[in-house]
Amino acid sequence: MKSFYLNFDKKHIWHPYTSMINPFPCYLVDYAYDVYIKLYKGNKLIDGMSSWWGAIHGYNNKFLNDVLKDQIDKISHVMFGGITHIPAIKFCEKLLEFLPYELQCIFLSDTGSVSIEVALKMSLQYWQALGEKRYNFVSIRRSYHGDTFAAMSVSDPNNSMHKIYGNFLSSQLFIDEFKCGFYGKWKEKYFDKIDIFLSKYHSIISAIILEPIVQAIGGMNFYHPNYLYKLKLLCNKYQILLICDEIATGFGRTGRFFAFEYSNIVPDILCIGKAITGGTMTLAATITSRRVADVIGNGKVGCFMHGPTFMGNPLACSVAYASLKLLCINDWKLQVFNISIWMKIGLFSLINHPDILDVRVLGAIGVVEFKYKINIPYAQKLFVQNGVWVRPFEKIIYLVPPYIISEECIIKLCHSIHFILSKFDIFIYD
Ligand SMILES: *Cc1c(COP(=O)(O)O)cnc(C)c1O
Numbered sequence: 001m002k003s004f005y006l007n008f009d010k011k012h013i014w015h016p017y018t019s020m021i022n023p024f025p026c027y028l029v030d031y032a033y034d035v036y037i038k039l040y041k042g043n044k045l046i047d048g049m050s051s052w053w054g055a056i057h058g059y060n061n062k063f064l065n066d067v068l069k070d071q072i073d074k075i076s077h078v079m080f081g082g083i084t085h086i087p088a089i090k091f092c093e094k095l096l097e098f099l100p101y102e103l104q105c106i107f108l109s110d111t112g113s114v115s116i117e118v119a120l121k122m123s124l125q126y127w128q129a130l131g132e133k134r135y136n137f138v139s140i141r142r143s144y145h146g147d148t149f150a151a152m153s154v155s156d157p158n159n160s161m162h163k164i165y166g167n168f169l170s171s172q173l174f175i176d177e178f179k180c181g182f183y184g185k186w187k188e189k190y191f192d193k194i195d196i197f198l199s200k201y202h203s204i205i206s207a208i209i210l211e212p213i214v215q216a217i218g219g220m221n222f223y224h225p226n227y228l229y230k231l232k233l234l235c236n237k238y239q240i241l242l243i244c245d246e247i248a249t250g251f252g253r254t255g256r257f258f259a260f261e262y263s264n265i266v267p268d269i270l271c272i273g274k275a276i277t278g279g280t281m282t283l284a285a286t287i288t289s290r291r292v293a294d295v296i297g298n299g300k301v302g303c304f305m306h307g308p309t310f311m312g313n314p315l316a317c318s319v320a321y322a323s324l325k326l327l328c329i330n331d332w333k334l335q336v337f338n339i340s341i342w343m344k345i346g347l348f349s350l351i352n353h354p355d356i357l358d359v360r361v362l363g364a365i366g367v368v369e370f371k372y373k374i375n376i377p378y379a380q381k382l383f384v385q386n387g388v389w390v391r392p393f394e395k396i397i398y399l400v401p402p403y404i405i406s407e408e409c410i411i412k413l414c415h416s417i418h419f420i421l422s423k424f425d426i427f428i429y430d
Contacts, residue, residue: 002028002041024377027384032059035405037389045389048399048413053216053248055279057326058402064278064322071318080108080311087317094324095285098257100266105293107286107304108312112247112273113146115284116209118306119243119269120150123207126241126292129299134206138198138240141177142218143211145245154209156218173201178223182213182362186226195234202238207269209243213259213362216248220367220398222360228263241268241292247284251275251323252332253400255340255363268292278323283316327403335403339364342407343399346414353421357395366399368417372427379420386416 005028018024028040035058036044050056057064071087078085092106107122109115120137127134139145139154146152152161153169162169175197179190198205212228215221235242244267249259253275256262260270269292273284296304343366350368351359358369374392383390390397390413399413420426 005040025380034058034060035402035409039384043384043387045384045387046401046405046409046412048388048390048401050275050400050402051279053253053274053400054277056251056253056275056332056403057278057323057330058404059279061278061326063326064280064319067322068280068315068319071315074314076315077310077313079309081307085312085314085317087314087321088312091317091321091324094321095287098324099270099287102266102289103270103287104290105288107288107306108317109284109286109306109308110282110310110313110316111146112271112284113148113151114308115247115271115273115286116145116151116154116245117148118286119209119245119271120154120207121306122269122286122288122292122296122304123241123243125296125299125301125304127206128301129295132203134204136173136201136204136206138173138175138201138205138208140210140215141174142215142221143209143245144215144217145209145211146247159218173197173205177215177218178221178227180224180227181360182222182224184224186224190227191230191234194231198234198238198240202240205238205240207241207243208235209245211245211259212249212267213254213262214249214365217393219394220360220365220369220396222362222365222367225262225264228260229265232263232265232267235268243267243269243271245271247271247273252327252336252403253363253365255333255336257332276323277316277320278326280319280323281313281316283313283320330403332403336364338407339401339403339405339410342410343414346411347399347417350418350421355421355427364400364403366414368397370395370397370427372429375426375428378423379426382420382423382426383416386412386419388413388416390416 009026010023030038030040035047037047038044107118109118137154142156144155154172157174175194180186232242244260246258250272260267270287277283340361340363343361347359347366350356355370357371360367373395376392379392397417
């Protein structure tokens with residue numbers, strides 16, 4: 001049976017960023033619980049990925065499951081146009097407790113990429129309502145904001161997406177990636193060029209979009225909180241909106257509930273997703289201030305023009321509410337703090353390895369950056385043999401484990417990285 005399933009999958013089902021002709025191998029999963037992913041007729045793996053930053057409470061959590069089971073017997077979905085429901089209201093009310101006071105107006109959608117589209121549209125409608133022709137966005141090189149077209153257009157211009165879709169992508173303005181690491185020594189001069197750039201173009205700039213503190217898929221870079229703080233000052237100076245994409249970083253992952261809190265700023269528009277439902281259902285949100293919402297509402301168009309079919313899905317909202325409650329019950333801050341310490345102990349011993357460029361840890365994010373590209377299918381196989389689920393990309397192995405993980409499991413995850421480094425053919429030299 002196992003080979004039938006895998007052959008069918010290989011023949012008919014596309015996986016993320018792979019070809020149908022020669023796809024990377026896939027592992028068949030049977031079930032998952034706690035921090036473990038159990039392979040079909042195979043071993044159980046300690047999850048180091050939280051299924052792409054989502055499963056912060058691990059898998060098959062009883063508290064979350066019970067809420068979902070309860071909700072499915074009431075209503076799994078109902079249209080949000082002209083109808084509202086208690087799961088959406090309760091979730092948004094709870095979410096407000098975690099948000100800065102200024103951010104009050106919540107737009108629910110179904111995926112992170114869509115929440116980015118919504119943020120960009122809010123910003124465009126805001127300026128249109130004010131009668132200004134500001135149609136351009138500023139983004140940071142090496143950013144990643146999603147796979148839909150507008151989201152791709154504000155993602156790194158040198159990665160393959162821009163090359164593949166060429167002129168179809170709207171052209172945006174880019175500023176260089178951050179020059180100063182999170183723990184680095186800050187220099188004021190980093191901002192001279194950006195100030196000059198914005199002074200020149202501000203009248204056509206709608207918003208600056210960025211990932212606060214951690215550039216995730218663009219290289220897992222942790223940058224200095226002053227950068228975001230200073231950029232917000234420039235946004236105020238030139239009257240540019242600031243969009244923070246906290247889809248990866250939100251819900252405590254960096255050690256703060258939202259990473260922008262490190263910089264003591266409040267964005268004009270905030271996007272959240274990934275961990276929002278504890279990795280159980282697909283949901284995202286775009287949140288803005290009353291001021292921005294009022295300007296849009298008072299504009300010629302008046303309405304904000306977006307409305308996904310599955311907007312405010314009750315199942316997703318009910319479990320998102322439960323996930324927020326669970327974060328408090330479990331003391332997420334302490335969980336993330338402990339993971340941070342354990343990962344530092346487990347990973348910093350690698351720092352002098354000749355193939356390693358850098359090792360860094362922030363909150364519950366551990367990163368090992370190599371000098372060479374990793375042979376991903378081979379590394380994956382070795383990780384699985386070692387009883388862990390870790391998925392590297394390019395020159396990077398990163399760990400974003402569920403918050404409920406134990407010290408013992410973190411040690412095993414770190415050891416598995418030591419192990420694959422002992423294999424001489426783990427890198428692809430080009
Ligand atoms: C994952 C991610 C997105 C896209 O979210 P999807 O739910 O995959 O559409 C956008 N921005 C950041 C920073 C992300 O990590």
